[in-house]
Amino acid sequence: VAVGLRTAAGQGIEGIGETSVRALAKLEQVLPDRLRRRVGALNAFTVPMLRGPAPSAVDPAVLTELAHLCRDAERLRFEYEGHDGTSSRRTVEPHRLVCTERRWYLVAWDLDRQDWRTFRVDRLTPKPPHGPRFPPREPPAEDLAAYVSQGVSTRVYATHAVVRLLAPLEEAAAHISPSAGVLQAEGPDTCLLRCGAGSLDVMVIHVVMLGFEFEVLEPEGLIEAVRRTRDRLDGALARAAQSPPRTRDGAGRTPATRSGSGAAS
Secondary structure, three states: OHHHHHHHHHHOOOOOHHHHHHHHHHHHHHOOHHHHHHHHHHHHOOOOOOOOOOOOOOOHHHHHHHHHHHHHOEOEEEEEEOOOOOEEEEEEEEEEEEEOOOOEEEEEEEOOOOEEEEEEHHHEEEOOOOOOEOOOOOOOOOOHHHHHHHHHHHHOOOEEEEEEEOOOHHHHHOOOOOOOOEEEEOOOOOEEEEEEEOOHHHHHHHHHOOOOOEEEEEOHHHHHHHHHHHHHHHHHHHHHHHOOOOOOOOOOOOOOOOOOOOOOO
């Protein structure tokens, strides 16, 4: 049981949920040292072969520590590495762990910023001692999974958009992860996608690469960005059609034109 729970927790397997992490935390409390070392060794020396790029490693011991602090309502101190690589010391009131297929996130009240924040667990290093205990606050949303999804896919970016995907919600959800955008049902054959990006031009590429026909609802500037991208692609196709075909050798070089029969073979 411990091996299965540690393996799933460390690989971010979808569906394990916070309940399983709590079960692992309770189980590891009663494991004899001999068995705990054996479970840890198997986890450390096993290499998973996952679909797509491997997620950043999350230590199951960190997950169980965070689960304990959420359960007992104890303050957490940790060092956090931001998107830009800078480190900072944080003190928070941890509330819940949220997992996706690829990532683990901690939802917590940041005492220094006096606001709710979402932290990636793989960028978090606990710095005990923790505590003291605190009275739990009202959570930032009833659906914390949707709250985290919106935060990591939309709120963190400067540019936001809403597009209508010409596909049923179930089909879109099978291809679009919660970190890529928030999906909302609209009709039997369409759904809404709310997402973010660093710029409008990047947003166009993001939406196009999702692989669905779409309609831009907002912002209006995104429509102009789509036009600019279309014009660039049209120009590239026109230039490719006007260029003569190029024959390349096995090394990828265009051979020079040779005359006579004395060329080396």
